[in-house]
Amino acid sequence: MISFINYLLSGVSLGSVYAIIALGYTMVYGIAKMLNFAHGDVIMVGAFTVYTIASTMGMNPLLAVLVSIVVCTLLGMLIERIAYKPLRQASSSLAVLITAIGVSYFLQNVALLIFGANTKSFTSVVTWGGISLLDGKLKISGITIVTIVVCIIIMVSLMTFINKTKAGQAMLAVSEDKGAAQLMGVNVNGTIALTFAIGSGLAAIAGVLLCSAYPSLTPYTGAMPGIKAFVAAVFGGIGSIPGAFIGGILLGVIEILSKAYISQQLSDAIVFAVLIIVLLVKPTGIMGRNIQEKV
Numbered sequence: 001m002i003s004f005i006n007y008l009l010s011g012v013s014l015g016s017v018y019a020i021i022a023l024g025y026t027m028v029y030g031i032a033k034m035l036n037f038a039h040g041d042v043i044m045v046g047a048f049t050v051y052t053i054a055s056t057m058g059m060n061p062l063l064a065v066l067v068s069i070v071v072c073t074l075l076g077m078l079i080e081r082i083a084y085k086p087l088r089q090a091s092s093s094l095a096v097l098i099t100a101i102g103v104s105y106f107l108q109n110v111a112l113l114i115f116g117a118n119t120k121s122f123t124s125v126v127t128w129g130g131i132s133l134l135d136g137k138l139k140i141s142g143i144t145i146v147t148i149v150v151c152i153i154i155m156v157s158l159m160t161f162i163n164k165t166k167a168g169q170a171m172l173a174v175s176e177d178k179g180a181a182q183l184m185g186v187n188v189n190g191t192i193a194l195t196f197a198i199g200s201g202l203a204a205i206a207g208v209l210l211c212s213a214y215p216s217l218t219p220y221t222g223a224m225p226g227i228k229a230f231v232a233a234v235f236g237g238i239g240s241i242p243g244a245f246i247g248g249i250l251l252g253v254i255e256i257l258s259k260a261y262i263s264q265q266l267s268d269a270i271v272f273a274v275l276i277i278v279l280l281v282k283p284t285g286i287m288g289r290n291i292q293e294k295v
Contacts, residue, residue: 007260013144015252016151020206021229022244024199030239031175031195038103040226046072046204047211061125068204076200111219124212147209237285
């Protein structure tokens with residue numbers, strides 16, 4: 001029973017990271033109707049920024065995290081401005097998809113040129129050892145607790161921002177109808193840029209938490225977590241912020257329990273198989289909603 005609780009907590013912790021990343025995917029898709037497949041590599045950039053500032057230069061880890069958030073936020077806005085904005089009126093979504101893949105490979109290769117292909121040892125930014133329960137039988141690490149708490153704070157803050165602020169209401173308006181929102185005086189370009197900025201800033205946080213829990217770093221660190229976070233977004237209902245949260249948590253729990261009780265080699269296959277089953281039963285995802293196309 002203790003082992004199961006430990007696995008469950010590890011799954012929730014990993015799922016919290018997936019949920020933070022998935023929030024970026026689901027916001028960009030929900031508002032700009034674009035799939036930003038370079039999002040996973042922004043995670044890598046954020047982690048390398050912290051590695052460079054904290055491990056190499058010896059600066060305060062919390063300061064390194066703040067710098068990482070700023071760097072990824074600016075990077076997200078730059079990617080949107082250079083790569084995606086010119087394609088916003090493209091007749092085919094395939095052009096955006098190909099561009100996103102190109103941006104992803106570009107970021108990976110720049111990281112390869114700067115840092116090399118060797119795996120770097122990432123020093124956790126969380127130094128707290130955690131807590132022990134049940135007379136020491138159940139130990140919960142500090143990074144597990146911090147990851148779960150940070151995910152909940154981000155989720156609540158994001159929902160409050162969307163529902164209570166003028167910028168958040170503008171995002172909702174743009175997600176419903178860009179043309180109508182523009183006629184009502186909403187700055188569509190600024191709103192979409194803000195969406196990319198928020199999503200990329202969250203990616204930096206996710207990268208730091210992921211590498212703190214699994215302390216290794218390469219130019220390809222963000223690739224698989226990025227794909228799994230996209231799966232989580234689709235799982236929960238892409239375009240839905242609560243759906244991204246629920247999808248991420250469920251995906252993390254399924255992955256860890258699959259590794260523990262079935263097979264480490266098959267865990268990824270099981271995750272994707274569960275996604276296929278969910279989409280066969282409910283194509284819009286757990287919290288997705290059907291959208292009627294106007295003809």
